[in-house]
Structures are given as structure tokens and as C-alpha cells.
Amino acid sequence: MTASQSALQGTTPGKPKLAFRPLPVPQVDARGFWGDRVDAVATRTAGILYDRCVEARMLEQIDPDRPSPGVVIPFHSPSPDEAATAGNEFTGSTVTTQMFWDSDWGKTIETAAYSLYRRRNDALEKKIDAVIDMYGKLQQPDGYLSSWYQRIQPGLRWTNLRDCHELYCAGHLIEGAVAYYQATGKRKLLDIMCRYADHIAETFGPEPGKKKGYCGHEEIELALVKLARVTGQQKYMDLAKYFIDQRGLEPHYFDEEARARGADPKAYHFKTYEYSQSHKPVREQDKVVGHAVRAMYLYSGMADIATEYGDDSLRVALDRLWDDLTTKNLYVTGGIGPSSHNEGFTADYDLPNETAYAETCASVGLVFWASRMLGMGPNARYADMMERALYNGSISGLSLDGSLFFYENPLESRGKHNRWKWHRCPCCPPNIGRMVASIGSYFYGLSDDALAVHLYGNSTARFDIAGTQIELTQASNYPWDGTVSIGVEPEAPTTFTLHLRLPAWCRKAALKVNGEAVDLDDVTSDGYAAIRREWHKGDQVELDLEMAVDRLYANPEVRQDIGRVALARGPLIYCVEETDNAGQLHRIALPRTANIEAHKQPNLLGGVVTLSALARKEAFESWDNGLYRTEPPAVEEAKVTAVPYFAWDNRDPGEMLVWLRDS
Numbered sequence: 001m002t003a004s005q006s007a008l009q010g011t012t013p014g015k016p017k018l019a020f021r022p023l024p025v026p027q028v029d030a031r032g033f034w035g036d037r038v039d040a041v042a043t044r045t046a047g048i049l050y051d052r053c054v055e056a057r058m059l060e061q062i063d064p065d066r067p068s069p070g071v072v073i074p075f076h077s078p079s080p081d082e083a084a085t086a087g088n089e090f091t092g093s094t095v096t097t098q099m100f101w102d103s104d105w106g107k108t109i110e111t112a113a114y115s116l117y118r119r120r121n122d123a124l125e126k127k128i129d130a131v132i133d134m135y136g137k138l139q140q141p142d143g144y145l146s147s148w149y150q151r152i153q154p155g156l157r158w159t160n161l162r163d164c165h166e167l168y169c170a171g172h173l174i175e176g177a178v179a180y181y182q183a184t185g186k187r188k189l190l191d192i193m194c195r196y197a198d199h200i201a202e203t204f205g206p207e208p209g210k211k212k213g214y215c216g217h218e219e220i221e222l223a224l225v226k227l228a229r230v231t232g233q234q235k236y237m238d239l240a241k242y243f244i245d246q247r248g249l250e251p252h253y254f255d256e257e258a259r260a261r262g263a264d265p266k267a268y269h270f271k272t273y274e275y276s277q278s279h280k281p282v283r284e285q286d287k288v289v290g291h292a293v294r295a296m297y298l299y300s301g302m303a304d305i306a307t308e309y310g311d312d313s314l315r316v317a318l319d320r321l322w323d324d325l326t327t328k329n330l331y332v333t334g335g336i337g338p339s340s341h342n343e344g345f346t347a348d349y350d351l352p353n354e355t356a357y358a359e360t361c362a363s364v365g366l367v368f369w370a371s372r373m374l375g376m377g378p379n380a381r382y383a384d385m386m387e388r389a390l391y392n393g394s395i396s397g398l399s400l401d402g403s404l405f406f407y408e409n410p411l412e413s414r415g416k417h418n419r420w421k422w423h424r425c426p427c428c429p430p431n432i433g434r435m436v437a438s439i440g441s442y443f444y445g446l447s448d449d450a451l452a453v454h455l456y457g458n459s460t461a462r463f464d465i466a467g468t469q470i471e472l473t474q475a476s477n478y479p480w481d482g483t484v485s486i487g488v489e490p491e492a493p494t495t496f497t498l499h500l501r502l503p504a505w506c507r508k509a510a511l512k513v514n515g516e517a518v519d520l521d522d523v524t525s526d527g528y529a530a531i532r533r534e535w536h537k538g539d540q541v542e543l544d545l546e547m548a549v550d551r552l553y554a555n556p557e558v559r560q561d562i563g564r565v566a567l568a569r570g571p572l573i574y575c576v577e578e579t580d581n582a583g584q585l586h587r588i589a590l591p592r593t594a595n596i597e598a599h600k601q602p603n604l605l606g607g608v609v610t611l612s613a614l615a616r617k618e619a620f621e622s623w624d625n626g627l628y629r630t631e632p633p634a635v636e637e638a639k640v641t642a643v644p645y646f647a648w649d650n651r652d653p654g655e656m657l658v659w660l661r662d663s
């Protein structure tokens with residue numbers, strides 16, 4: 001094991017180990033479905049992210065050897081409050097610069113790092129090294145590091161945590177630093193970010209004289225947890241906990257901060273601190289509110305701290321929030337946050353399809369949160385939702401070839417919602433890039449004497465239990481087929497528990513160990529079958545998950561989905577696209593009696609299973625010129641073909657629909 005690999009184990013001295021830790025990225029080789037996607041990110045997306053950051057002129061903001069774009073090209077330099085109102089965007093004659101560009105670099109570095117695990121790429125590594133060198137030069141002697149506040153708005157550091165993403169940017173650079181260190185063994189960015197984290201710890205905290213603030217966009221919390229785990233420095237963990245504990249306390253920091261800079265706290269663009277989940281202390285929160293990505297990052301940080309400190313008060317709050325999200329505020333695709341106004345939540349059961357915002361980053365954030373809930377132990381309540389967000393509402397944000405992106409992920413389109421190369425707010429591309437490239441870390445949870453299998457798919461994992469090296473190989477065509485063969489190869493006979501998730505979508509499962517059937521009723525709890533035994537070389541587990549086509553109906557409180565049906569098979573949600581169905585998708589009605597067939601299509605969309613059925617459709621020709629008449633329209637039979645939602649808009653642009661009329 002190399003030094004960088006051992007650092008990946010990431011334990012915190014003096015603290016209880018995580019109940020179940022994810023396996024480090026390089027210890028899981030994904031093949032099949034996820035292997036294709038990781039390859040697309042490693043071969044295309046990672047390089048594209050770098051190139052498009054450069055095209056957006058992000059290097060000019062961070063490189064101290066170049067003139068600052070804010071100095072050379074005159075443009076209006078607004079106050080922080082104006083910046084918030086303007087959506088954090090300043091446009092000059094030729095330059096648009098953003099206060100969160102450091103975060104885009106952080107995520108781009110992180111994506112590149114995970115991609116380097118997959119395949120070496122010296123050219124990309126050199127480019128990233130050069131970016132890191134620029135950050136090294138930019139860092140101030142006291143450790144402070146923000147390209148925005150050093151190059152665009154100097155002299156205003158720590159004056160507007162509410163709006164200006166300062167700690168958020170630090171968090172993403174920390175995550176990038178941890179991943180890059182783990183991938184390459186190079187410490188430079190890690191050291192830079194430790195110095196910055198030290199500066200942050202000197203600036204914020206409970207001690208007299210320190211600021212009592214926290215970031216308006218959560219992220220620093222979960223990043224400091226990663227930094228603590230990789231460095232073994234407890235102070236970073238304690239600072240993460242401080243930011244969590246401090247959030248929403250009165251007197252409200254954002255009020256005091258606004259007054260200190262001469263602004264009226266009430267003149268806040270988003271009106272309510274629900275926007276940043278700082279409307280009340282986190283342990284009192286029971287509704288998912290505000291900006292969806294902010295919410296997911298906060299809950300992820302809370303879950304980390306709950307696990308690290310054994311804090312049940314956080315865990316109780318998280319379970320309330322989980323219930324609220326998953327029973328009232330979640331799209332069937334695992335998308336969240338219906339509104340573009342606050343990029344987030346509105347009211348219970350408000351889940352419009354065509355105007356769904358459902359930001360790619362928000363579904364990625366749900367994956368982060370769910371995976372951290374699994375740190376407290378295997379529980380299909382969280383893993384099923386992680387799987388749904390992974391296979392649907394998150395990877396829909398990345399084209400199959402890894403080159404184009406979605407920001408919003410609606411469940412209905414009239415044909416005008418298409419993938420783009422880049423966005424003025426490019427948060428989503430590197431977020432989906434880093435999630436896909438690190439998919440191996442979501443497959444398993446490892447404790448001292450157990451391995452939980454959260455995700456299925458062709459792959460090989462290597463890990464240690466009680467000092468014994470074990471290789472575990474999954475052979476499976478998942479998610480197209482529910483048969484999973486698991487080979488266990490311990491170096492020496494070893495006793496441990498293998499937890500196998502039994503997804504809620506599966507109504508009939510069968511399990512065999514070395515050919516002998518296991519009674520699932522006897523061994524299943526929280527949606528996982530637990531097999532405890534002494535494992536020997538060549539042991540074989542066969543799991544058969546029946547993968548039927550399901551019709552899904554929404555709670556009738558969801559007005560947009562009433563009288564409608566969605567199709568699912570295994571973890572995948574399906575949609576119909578114009579290119580397969582001749583358009584006019586709103587006319588399609590699927591009879592409850594229709595037989596829905598699944599077809600393997602190895603040459604379609606990189607190899608998918610499609611669903612087809614005989615449906616009904618209002619005949620277009622049957623209507624006269626008028627708008628209304630007393631006779632109902634004629635109806636004709638029409639074959640409908642549905643494809644997995646994640647793969648939509650990878651062919652000819654056109655209409656798309658998830659919720660079909662039910663008849």
C-alpha cells in the first residue's frame with residue numbers, strides 16, 4: 001500500500017471510527033454501467049472541465065502573475081449586497097466573473113483527481129499542477145485564500161458570509177486538495193488548504209474575539225470533515241462541528257454582519273434565512289427549506305458530525321428532515337427543488353414537471369447526504385434513495401459521451417430543453433463529474449467486521465477486515481438485470497458479516513451462499529440481508545433480484561401527477577421521447593391493462609433496456625379547425641417506447657415526458 005493509499009483510509013485519531021466507512025475510490029474498479037460512465041468522465045469530462053474553466057477566463061482571476069480581470073477591464077464593481085441581488089454576477093464589457101469560481105476550480109481539480117485513478121493523464125495532471133501553483137502564489141502570508149476577495153473586491157474579506165460564498169469556495173478547494181493528494185500523493189494543495197483552514201480556525205470559533213459566523217452556502221462543514229480524516233487533525237473536525245452548531249442561533253449572525261457593513265438586514269434578496277437553512281438552529285429544523293443544494297450540503301455535514309461525535313440529537317433532526325424530503329418534496333427521479341426562484345423547495349407536494357428546476361447539483365447533493373446516512377449503518381431507507389438519485393436525477397445531468405450538461409432536470413419538455421456546453425454558473429458539470437468519477441466510494445460501507453453492499457454492478461473491490469486482504473467481485477449486468485454473483489476471495493479464512501441490500505423495488509428476492517438457499521426472512525433487517533460466516537477463498541453468493549416493470553403513481557396531493565403514471569424497472573425511471581414516439585406526447589394514455597414489455601437494446605444509447613406497450617392516443621386528424629366542440633376526439637392505438645430517463649436528450653432534440661396519462 002502506498003503512502004497516498006494509506007492516507008485514504010482516513011481515520012481520526014482519538015475518535016470512534018465511523019460505523020461504516022466508504023471504500024476509497026481506487027479500491028473499487030467499476031465496470032459495466034458505471035465503468036462506462038467513469039470512462040466517459042476520465043477520458044472526456046475531466047479535460048473538458050479544465051478547458052471550459054480556462055475559456056471562461058477563470059485562470060485570469062486566480063493567477064497573480066496576470067492582471068486581475070477586475071483591474072484591467074473596467075466594469076462596475078458592486079457592493080456585496082448589490083452582488084447578491086444581481087445573482088452574484090458582474091458583467092463588464094468583455095468579462096463576466098463570478099465570486100464562486102474558486103469552487104469550480106475545486107470541483108474541477110477533484111474530478112481530475114478521481115479521473116487520474118482511472119487512467120493516468122500526464123497532460124491533465126500538469127495543467128492541474130499549474131493551477132495549484134497559482135493558488136500557492138495567490139495565498140496570503142496569513143493563509144487567507146480567495147481569488148474573489150483578493151483580486152476583485154480586495155479589503156472586504158469576511159464582510160458578507162451570507163451572500164458571497166467565501167467559506168463555500170474554501171470548502172470545495174479543500175475537497176479538491178484531499179482528492180488530489182490521494183490520487184497523486186502530491187501535498188502542495190493539501191498544505192495550502194491546511195494553512196487556509198488554520199486561518200479560518202483562527203478567525204471563527206467560540207473563543208472570545210473570534211467571529212461567530214458560518215457560510216451562507218454550506219459546504220465548508222463536510223469539507224473540513226474530509227480534511228480532518230485525511231490529516232488526523234481534530235481541530236478541523238471541531239471547526240466543522242462549530243459551524244453546524246452555530247447555524248441559526250440568535251442574535252443572527254447575518255443580521256449583525258449586514259449592520260456592520262452598513263446594510264439593512266431586511267433588504268435581503270431572498271427575504272428569509274430559510275434560503276440558507278439558517279432560520280433556526282439545525283437541531284430544531286423539521287422541514288427541508290430553501291436552496292436545495294445548500295440544504296443537501298448542510299445535511300451531509302450534519303450526518304458526518306452525527307457519526308463522528310455519536311450525536312443523536314443531530315441524527316433525530318436528520319431523520320425528520322429525511323422524512324419530510326422523501327414523503328413530500330421529492331421528484332420520482334430523485335430530483336429535488338422545484339423552483340428556479342430560490343433554486344429550491346417551495347410547498348409540500350409542489351412538484352411541477354415541465355418547470356421543474358431539479359438542479360443536477362441538488363440530486364448529487366442528495367447522493368452525498370444519503371451516502372453519509374449509511375455511515376451510521378446499512379439501511380435501505382437511505383440506500384434506495386441514493387440509488388434512485390444516482391441512476392436518474394443526477395446522471396441525467398451528463399450526456400452519455402461526457403461532453404454536455406444539464407443544469408435543470410425537468411420531467412417534461414416540449415423539445416426546447418437541451419444539453420449545453422457550459423453555463424454562466426457552471427456548478428453542475430464538475431459536480432456530476434466528481435460524483436461519477438468517485439462512484440466506487442458509494443458501492444460499499446466497511447466496518448471493523450462487516451461489509452455492506454449498497455450498490456450492485458460489475459466491479460471488483462479490495463479491502464481489509466481484521467488485517468486480512470479480501471477481494472470481492474460482483475458479476476452482474478445490473479441495472480439491466482437483477483442477477484448478481486458475488487465472489488469472495490479472502491487471503492485467509494475470515495469471519496465477517498456481508499450485508500446485502502434488498503431494494504424496495506424488488507418484490508421477490510432469492511439468496512444462495514455456495515449453492516445453499518438462505519431464508520431471507522431470517523436474516524433481513526432494515527432492508528439488508530446479513531450473512532455472517534467464516535468466508536473462504538472461492539465462496540460464492542448468488543443474489544437474484546426480480547426486476548419487474550412497475551407502474552408508479554404519485555400521492556394524489558401532487559396535483560401535477562394526478563391521473564398519471566410513471567414507468568420504472570429496477571432502479572431506473574423511464575420517460576418517453578419524441579424520437580421514439582412521433583411527438584405529441586401529451587396525447588398518449590397508458591391503459592392499466594397494457595402489457596409492458598422490456599427489450600434489451602445493445603445498440604441504443606450505449607446499451608439500454610427499453611419498455612414498450614400498446615397505448616392510446618388522441619388522433620390528430622380527427623379534430624376540425626375549431627378549438628372546442630361537443631364531440632370527444634377519436635382515439636387510436638399507438639405503440640409507445642420508453643427509455644431510461646437518465647439517457648434522454650442524447651439523440652435528436654424533441655419532446656420528453658415522464659408522467660404519462662393513466663387510463
Ligand SMILES: [Zn+2]
Pocket residue numbers: 359360361362407426427428429431
Ligand atoms: Zn449546479
